[in-house]
Amino acid sequence: MQVYLPIAEMAVSAEMIFSVSAFVGFLSGLFGIGGGFLTTPFLIFTGVPAAIAVGTQPCQIVANGMSGMLGHLRKGHVDFKMGGFMLIGSTVGSLIGISIFKLLQYLGQIDFVISLLYVVLLSSIGTMMLVESIFTMFFKKKNMRSEFNTNKVTGLKAILPFKTRFNRSNLYISALLPVGVGFVGGILASILGIGGGFLLVPAMIYIIGMPTLMVAGTSLFQIVFTTSISTMLHSVTNQTVDILLAAILIAGGVIGAQFGVAFNGKIKPLHARIILALLIIVVSLRLSGNLFIEPIEIFSTVVR
């Protein structure tokens, strides 16, 4: 069924968008990822303008993240104070990100920068995950994470001012750390249209040093509000939030996630990590084609 998107001003196949968002929803239920990094490039492949894809995808992440966050909230696994400081950073980051987005759009480099950032982020994270998983598989080291040297950052941590006590996470650290991590998350959300969980979670563990139990809920708390702000900003500054597209994405995501959660216990976490790592690498390879392969048409036209 073809559906005319009122904001994108084009018709898309509703089944196709729905099936992809359901598939991504399935993965997000299975792996506990947001999946924005898979949906946004897909939307761009299908011909949805990058501005609409990046503007609308955060709206889907709000729904997805909200559902996940409530589950963690009930168990008391959300550090509101930490999340609040991250949110300050991400709000500033989103505002700057939106300006960068507009500037790049004006310069005609937005597609290039989106592809480049995706390739750099996805290929490095995918490779790291894959190496870590394979390492664990062969050497049976259950706790690779403790091998990472957190002392390196402790030196820097000691110097930073504005020390604050975070009771939930049992930390006494500089408030600049969560603000800084949130700032990066905010920039990514507004330029790439993703929640940035795949970057925030490791940052919260290794840089902030939060207990793993609190990380998922707190990052989701931060993601829900950052993507909400991002949605508002895209709506006000560019009018690129398509509610009909968002509704199809949300419906697919919610339904797919239920199957993913149901499937969760049936697959070994290690195998799941390897599959996810391979998937991330495949997406980054596909996107790197945009950068390295000579395009068939070297000219492109946009309305200014």
Add this chain to the structure above:
Amino acid sequence: MRNLFIIIAALVMAGFAPFNGARAQGDVVIDLAVDHVDITTGFNGAHLSLFGVQSEPGDIAITIKGPRRKMVVRQKKKILGVWMNRKGMEFESVPIYYDYALSKPETEIAPEDVRRANYLGADTLRFASKDEKKFDAPVVKGFQDALIRNKQAARLFPTEAQPITYIDDKFFRTTLYLPSNVPTGLYTIETHLLKNGKVQDVRTTELKVAQVGRSAAIYNFAHSWAFTYGFLCVCFAMGVGWLSNAIRRRLSS
């Protein structure tokens, strides 16, 4: 898939117009049966059927042009092994949509200068640019050709003329296609009556392409109440997220 058929009756009648005193050769009169294309949620392109009547022999050429916008054409270059946009050229006023129909093959209907003057054919379109002085003539032509190629790939410019078929000596018809990504705005349809390669008369009529119904309501709301619209989108998303969590909890307990 639903196609919208719009019937446009173009009455081309030589010597029928009220102010024909000054002209010796005959005039063109056009009338539209339906002067708008409505874009709804189910819109997936529309066929525009034009019917016309002609009381005197001559050739017919019809052009349709969408609203004009400023467009930028950019050229990719390989830099450090990576393909990225480098040179760009801005064109001041490009019709977002263009199509044409001819009753005779392009080469026979009129000499090139007449075709160029009346924009009969995609190859006759040339767009002005402030950046023209920055580049050499072949480079400018390269950009102009690329603009037409890109528009043709998006199906917003034609690759060849639509045929005009005669039902009898006087009645003719043609069908133009508006794809689903057709921009909204006011379109102008120009009907030319040509005789021996010379334009006898041109009559202009307008076609309004606009979103209607729910689709238009969403568009207008998002543009005039952007803050409220964004806020409602967020509320909707949060509500669905909450609901799905509630349902999951109900199912698992």
